[in-house]
Amino acid sequence: MSHYDVIIIGAGAAGMFCAWQAGLRGRKVGLFDHSKKIGRKILISGGGRCNFTNIHAGPQAYVSNNPHFCKSALSRFTADDFISIVKKHRIAFHEKKLGQLFCDDSAEEIVAMLVGLCKSVGTHFQLDCYVDQVQQNQPSGFEIETNHGRVTCESLVIATGGLSIPQIGATGFGYKIAEQFKLKIVKPRPALDGxxxxxxxxxxxxxxxxxxxxxxxxxxxxxxxxxxxxxxxxxxxxxxxxxxxxxxxxxxxxxxxxxxxxxxxxxxxxxxxxxxxxxxxxxxxxxxxxxxxxxxxxxxxxxxxxxxxxxxxxxxxxxxxxxxxxxxxxVGYKKAEVTRGGVDTNELSSKTMEAKKVPGLYFIGEVVDVTGQLGGYNFQWAWSSAFAAGEYV
Ligand SMILES: Cc1cc2nc3c(=O)[nH]c(=O)nc-3n(C[C@H](O)[C@H](O)[C@H](O)COP(=O)(O)OP(=O)(O)OC[C@H]3O[C@@H](n4cnc5c(N)ncnc54)[C@H](O)[C@@H]3O)c2cc1C
Incomplete structure (x- = not known):
């Protein structure tokens, strides 16, 4: 049975960013996704050009049952922080309107950057990976059963996003795990869909x-x-x-x-x-x-x-x-850019994204009840919440 310090389920925006952050701290990270292709939602975002952040990103642009929850993460990893990474990778971008930053060429550049960052710290990608069961070990850690075998880890990060666009692999996996561990969920519903x-x-x-x-x-x-x-x-x-x-x-x-x-x-x-x-x-x-x-x-x-x-x-x-x-x-999940609602923020630490009742279990990105307006805010939440968890897992 393989052992990782950190297993992240969901190799989307939040999952990859968290894997990189944790890897920078020397953690051995396994990044699992049921899809065969990495970052499919990033690839279709912003009309194929990925509106990767918004220079005005701040708590006012987010909807949540607790509007204060996102403040800490957003202030510790800001739009400027992400922009400097994009610049370092020489990805050309422009402001389209209202502070929305898009790649000049293609969203593929953001995916390539994230994959490269993960690989640079030794992240082990496991694609086409279906998680059957998650079990909490005593005194700590988790055991996970997948179609590739059983694995164990100290920290488990759920980064499986929301229910929007099931055609490209969105599932309610994150909510199921929250329910398994008796964490409350704010009723999910489609949003940014007209x-x-x-x-x-x-x-x-x-x-x-x-x-x-x-x-x-x-x-x-x-x-x-x-x-x-x-x-x-x-x-x-x-x-x-x-x-x-x-x-x-x-x-x-x-x-x-x-x-x-x-x-x-x-x-x-x-x-x-x-x-x-x-x-x-x-x-x-x-x-x-x-x-x-x-x-x-x-x-x-x-x-x-x-x-x-x-x-x-x-x-x-x-x-x-x-x-x-x-x-x-x-309109519904088939067209919705995001899912409003998700894991109740009262269940999570705003500093680390760790579940208060379940040490070692973290939720980041869209699966959490923090949803941004249109215009790059949702990716910024993915980066900021992933950074917050990545410093602790
Ligand atoms: C058409 C469209 C355009 C968008 N454009 C923008 C934009 O320009 N700017 C912006 O800020 N936001 C945009 N968004 C929203 C943004 O894409 C999401 O908010 C963001 O991707 C959320 O990141 P995440 O990592 O939490 O989830 P995701 O990026 O959705 O990643 C979740 C990952 O988990 C995997 N997964 C799901 N279920 C399982 C499971 N059971 N087992 C294993 N793996 C699983 C998925 O395959 C996926 O790789 C757009 C969304 C859509 C649908």
Whole structure:
């Protein structure tokens, strides 16, 4: 039976980074993954260019039942720390927008860098590796049964991520291990996946598919100023993805369709100028024509713009600034970039990521109930939480 100081299950972003950190401390590390290919999620991230961090990464960009939990790890390994590693490896990158850093060429460079770092410290990769059983040894350590045989270790790190994109190997393994050791879980659910319209709304919105509008989308107290994109079934685009991280089932989304324009003042101005055009034609000056027509077919007031009372105009403009949509659901794990929820942070040390009740058992990355907004924050959590554990395992 082989013995390792540290076994990490999940050779994704967090798993590889932790393996390197632990290896730097001279620990003998086994990195196990059921996939035959390393870092598949990194490879598809950021449209193939991996948005590997965000220069504004900080606790404000994360959702968790305990918003303070991520502070310690994020402050001990920052976006700048990861950027300096990327620079050292001469990986060219650029800021796309809002502090989001992407590789100029390909996400493959990030995977190659992580694999190289792991190999430089002697990490033993075991791919195509299925873990059947995990057992705690007395007085310490773990015994793990896999399709490659039994192994033992002092520290066991669970870095198997969330449930998003099962097509490329996501599983609920981490949650199963947490349950086995009686650790609480915050109910996982898909996030950063946009919205599906209710059936009754589908017919209304279906022919808007492909249309993109600059908006502010608000959901459950969070506001995002970016585009929404109408799809055949609902709303996508960055503002919708961001809102889906905060949205709770049954609640409305409030969409400001004119974030740059005070609609009431704008229409008053038009009225003053004696504009005779219909609402849909006027609105088409500041919103896409297809949407303006649709919107007016739902909400157009009785009187023409030239004759409307201030009160009726206010009401119409309020709908433009606070258009309410109640989605049926978010899109689901097949499209979700992340899984919100996970291992309850109350069960873990924020300093080391070790389970308080189970010495030697660690959880890092997306499997933990810390979920970042769109824009490089989730990888930063993977690096920071992996660094925190890597210093102790
Ligand atoms: C399409 C898409 C695009 C994304 N783009 C970005 C982006 O640009 N920037 C950003 O910050 N975030 C992005 N994310 C989110 C980001 O990829 C994840 O948050 C991050 O990869 C989480 O790292 P992790 O190591 O915790 O989990 P993962 O990277 O998911 O790694 C988990 C590993 O565990 C393995 N595993 C799972 N179950 C088992 C099991 N039972 N036994 C053995 N091994 C197992 C998996 O094969 C995988 O290798 C994106 C996600 C998706 C789906």
């Amino acid at each position: 919205f599906v319209f209710q059936n009754k709304d589908l017919a209304h919105y279906a022919d808007l598919s492909g249309l993109s509008i600059d908006t502010i989308v608000s959901a459950d107290g969070a506001d995002f100023r970016e585009n929404i994109l109408f799809t055949h079934t609902g709303l996508s685009g960055p503002a919708s993805l961001q809102a889906s991280l905060y949205w709770d089932n049954g609640n409305p989304l409030s969409i400001n369709l004119l974030p740059e324009t005070n609609a009431f003042d704008w229409f008053c101005q038009k009225r003053k100028q004696g504009a005779k055009a219909e609402y849909k034609n006027l609105l088409a000056e500041i919103l896409p024509k297809r949407f303006a027509e649709k919107f007016c077919s739902w909400y157009q007031p009785q009187s023409m713009p030239a004759e409307i009372s201030d009160k009726d105009l206010q009401e119409f403009c309020e709908k433009l600034h606070n258009w309410q949509v109640i989605p049926l659901s978010t």
